Amino acid sequence: MPEVAAVGASAEEQFAALVETLAADPGRRAELCGLLREDHAVYEQRGTAATVRMRGWVLLALARGGLADDALVYVLEELDTGTDAYLLAAAARALRSYPSPDAAFAPFVARALARARYYEEPVSFERYGEYALSQTGTSPLGELFRTLEWLGPRARGVLAEVEELRAQFGGLPRKLRPAADRAIESVRGRDAAPDAEACCTLPGGLGGVLSWERGSRRACGPIEQTAFEDQDGTPVTFGEFFRGRPSVVVFFYTRCDNPLKCSLTITKLGRVQKLLEERGLAGEIQTAAITYDPEFDLPERLRCYGQNRGVRTDACHRLLRVTGGFEALRRHFQLGVNFIGSLVNRHRIEVYLLDEGGRIAASFSRIHWGEEQVAARAAELHAERSVGEEEEAGPPHSPNSPKRRKGVPALLTAFTSLAVAFFPKCPICWAAYLSLFGIAGLQRIPYAPWLQPLLVVVMLINLGSLWLRGRATGRMGGFYLVGAGALTIILSKAVPGWGDASVWGVVLTLAGSLLSALGGGFRLSSASARR
Amino acid sequence: MSKKGKSAKSSKSARKAKAPARRTARSLMAVAASAKSGVKERVASLNEVTLAASDQDANVTRALDILGNDNEPAEVRMAALEALQTASFSVVAFAPVRGEYLATLRKVATDPNAELRESALGVLARNKDGFAQQKLLEGLQDPGKALVPTETALSLLSFDPHADAYNVARRIASAPPSDDARQEALRLLSADATSAPLFEKLLLDKSEKREVRQLSAAALHSIAPKKFQKRARELVFDPSEYPDIQATSLAAITNFSDPEALANDEPLLKRVDSLSEKSPAKVKQVARRFMTKFKR
Structure with a gap:
């Protein structure tokens, strides 16, 4: 029985031993954290229950060594959407091992508490794969209350919710009421509550949202010919459907039994469609829901699933199943999913925004996404298309090494650069300008020395903005040219006999500014760009 | 108190006395x-x-x-x-x-009493409990550890398509300890899209038991409807076919085939027309529904 052996207890025991080895070596923490990726090879051909046992064991190992930033998102994801008692409890325990409590964790813990009531069961953390047969051990609610107690006054923002849960008739198991009271007492605490802003900002910018600048987006060439079938059985390729307009793409499957994942994702997609319609973009921005389970999710199932969740379907809005080339699609999007046979054993929440070339422009994953946020970002993509910028797609790179949007508007940078380049920097410049406009004669123009400090300030602003833009786009050529130009101008003023060099400084500044504005220059490595 | 009031009170107390005390x-x-x-x-x-x-x-x-x-x-x-x-x-x-x-x-779930064990495992399996699934799978892999009969274990595992039972069900379907176990294994596999070829083979194999072929028809209709509809037409024309298999086939054609193609399929219309007149009640009923929908 080779199949049976493949999923047998011995294989899981080997995994448990691997986790222990990694946990014991601080130098291999990243490998340990990497085991939480859904697409990791260790989860291939595992059942859902085995996947739960394995992930739970990794979370517990992380909890023993202290949770670091790289693993934090997995823990928060579990608290945000998890419905398995073992994983919820393990995630709650792992969160307490984070170096310091943070107000941003409180809403995750509160949401998990409200949900865990209905998934409450005893769990055992003693040995790998052990199921609790008595109430003597711990449980999701027990772990969550301890985590809330650890958060203390930083969880003040969710105090009312927790108190309500405690006050409800029959809301909590009797034996957990003292733990709830301790947690509430700790949250009330004597320390001052953190400011309201802190409750909504995740440490390290975690939020599951990544964006790619236009020039750095991965081309969709490898999946251009991937064949799909929509909810009506109409065949279409990736290139045919996704090229031409920006698109919102979500992944799901109809047999998903976590109501907070696929079912909610599709319901929210319906809401995104309405928001786009309100903005007058229903025909301009496409939406697509692609199933992870194309063998089972036949057109009829897709149509019913979408209809029941308020999703509009037409030529621009489709529910799709791959009929050829799912592996290529999985690789292209680096989908956070794994399978046993053709059935999903675990997946993350993932939403992508594609530009009109079918390239991934943004992704929202793991943590719950907001419909408004997705609709607004899709509208931005549409506006970007309207501006008519056309760039060739950059070389493929991992979505794990994106450049976060820094909010440096390219037009502002270009304007500043040009302003510096054309700013009058000497009496001759002033004369040239004034002559040009025919305002006055050269002898009547006073040379204004006070302009020099102003010029230095503007030059520094220009350099700063180019630096930011260069970091965001990964193209630093413009910054270096402008830097060289600024240096030349300064030297032309400071070194006797170098006066003529200022012209070269202006030329370099102008060239660098234009290079930056047009997106040229050499590219930084993705790692340094991310920093 | 009036006479009327007295009698009403006495009848009320009499009723109270007669009714058995409701226990808390x-x-x-x-x-x-x-x-x-x-x-x-x-x-x-x-x-x-x-x-x-x-x-x-x-x-x-x-x-x-x-x-x-x-x-x-x-x-x-x-x-x-x-x-x-x-x-x-x-x-x-x-x-x-x-x-x-x-x-x-x-x-x-591990109690010596078989009935209690089975009931407890049943409740747990319906809750998609990992412990119950692990015990049931262990029992299927090693009969010495089985807590319930093979067919019961398969039936309980079928509550959760994510239970990792398809491999073991395939093995049991090909070498079953009993007919019941085989049927339960096939029922479990009816949610497994990759089992479509197996069900197609069983459906067309007339040496197979009627129940197995009927189950295969339903399974194939669920996981590969196009494949089933293609076969269903052949089954409707086969005069030696079981009535319930013909009825299932015809129902699938009626509800899920392309209406335009059906309306122009003269041989099929003729065949169903004759079935609507002369065939077992089960088939006749579905055939009449078909004719109501597609007759011109």
Whole structure:
């Protein structure tokens, strides 16, 4: 029985031993954290229950060594959407091992508490794969209350919710009421509550949202010919459907039994469609829901699933199943999913925004996404298309090494650069300008020395903005040219006999500014760009 | 007090005297938990008690104690399990004791009493409990560890398509210990899209049992409807085919085939027309529905 052996207890025991080895070596923490990726090879051909046992064991190992930033998102994801008692409890325990409590964790813990009531069961953390047969051990609610107690006054923002849960008739198991009271007492605490802003900002910018600048987006060439079938059985390729307009793409499957994942994702997609319609973009921005389970999710199932969740379907809005080339699609999007046979054993929440070339422009994953946020970002993509910028797609790179949007508007940078380049920097410049406009004669123009400090300030602003833009786009050529130009101008003023060099400084500044504005220059490595 | 008022009061009290006293959940549970009461009386009390409507903790804890105590008579424990199962349908009210209930069920799942074991595993399997699934799979892989018969284990595992049971079900379907086990294995595989070729083969194999072919028809219709519709047309034309298989095939064609193509399929229309006149009742009914939908 080779199949049976493949999923047998011995294989899981080997995994448990691997986790222990990694946990014991601080130098291999990243490998340990990497085991939480859904697409990791260790989860291939595992059942859902085995996947739960394995992930739970990794979370517990992380909890023993202290949770670091790289693993934090997995823990928060579990608290945000998890419905398995073992994983919820393990995630709650792992969160307490984070170096310091943070107000941003409180809403995750509160949401998990409200949900865990209905998934409450005893769990055992003693040995790998052990199921609790008595109430003597711990449980999701027990772990969550301890985590809330650890958060203390930083969880003040969710105090009312927790108190309500405690006050409800029959809301909590009797034996957990003292733990709830301790947690509430700790949250009330004597320390001052953190400011309201802190409750909504995740440490390290975690939020599951990544964006790619236009020039750095991965081309969709490898999946251009991937064949799909929509909810009506109409065949279409990736290139045919996704090229031409920006698109919102979500992944799901109809047999998903976590109501907070696929079912909610599709319901929210319906809401995104309405928001786009309100903005007058229903025909301009496409939406697509692609199933992870194309063998089972036949057109009829897709149509019913979408209809029941308020999703509009037409030529621009489709529910799709791959009929050829799912592996290529999985690789292209680096989908956070794994399978046993053709059935999903675990997946993350993932939403992508594609530009009109079918390239991934943004992704929202793991943590719950907001419909408004997705609709607004899709509208931005549409506006970007309207501006008519056309760039060739950059070389493929991992979505794990994106450049976060820094909010440096390219037009502002270009304007500043040009302003510096054309700013009058000497009496001759002033004369040239004034002559040009025919305002006055050269002898009547006073040379204004006070302009020099102003010029230095503007030059520094220009350099700063180019630096930011260069970091965001990964193209630093413009910054270096402008830097060289600024240096030349300064030297032309400071070194006797170098006066003529200022012209070269202006030329370099102008060239660098234009290079930056047009997106040229050499590219930084993705790692340094991310920093 | 008037005469009328007096008589009304007396009839009311008479009715009260005649009606059996309604026992509270607390008193019922007191009887159920008492070892001094007879087994029948205890079972009757547990059948009568409504745990969800009572102050849940004390009574539910008593019921859980009875269920988890292997010194109690099996009938009483079974009655306690049924009472708890009924109470668990009130999800919100039952939430505080859910954990304890599941822990007790896991303990009972390995009880020496087969009926209790099977019932406990049934409840756990419906809750997609990892412990129950692990025990059931272990039993299928190693019959020495089996807690329930093979067909029961397969049936319980089929509650969760994510239970990792397809491989073992395929093995059992190809080398079954019994006909029942084979049918349950096939029923479990009917949610596995990769099993479509197996079901197609079974459906067309006339040496197969009628139940197996009927099950294969339904499975194929679910996981590969286009493939089934193609075969269904052949089955409708086969005069030697079982009526229920013909009826299933014709129903699938009626409801899921391309209406335009059907309306122009003269041989099929002719064949169904004749079936609507002369065939077993089951087929006739579906054939008439077809003709109502597609006759020109």
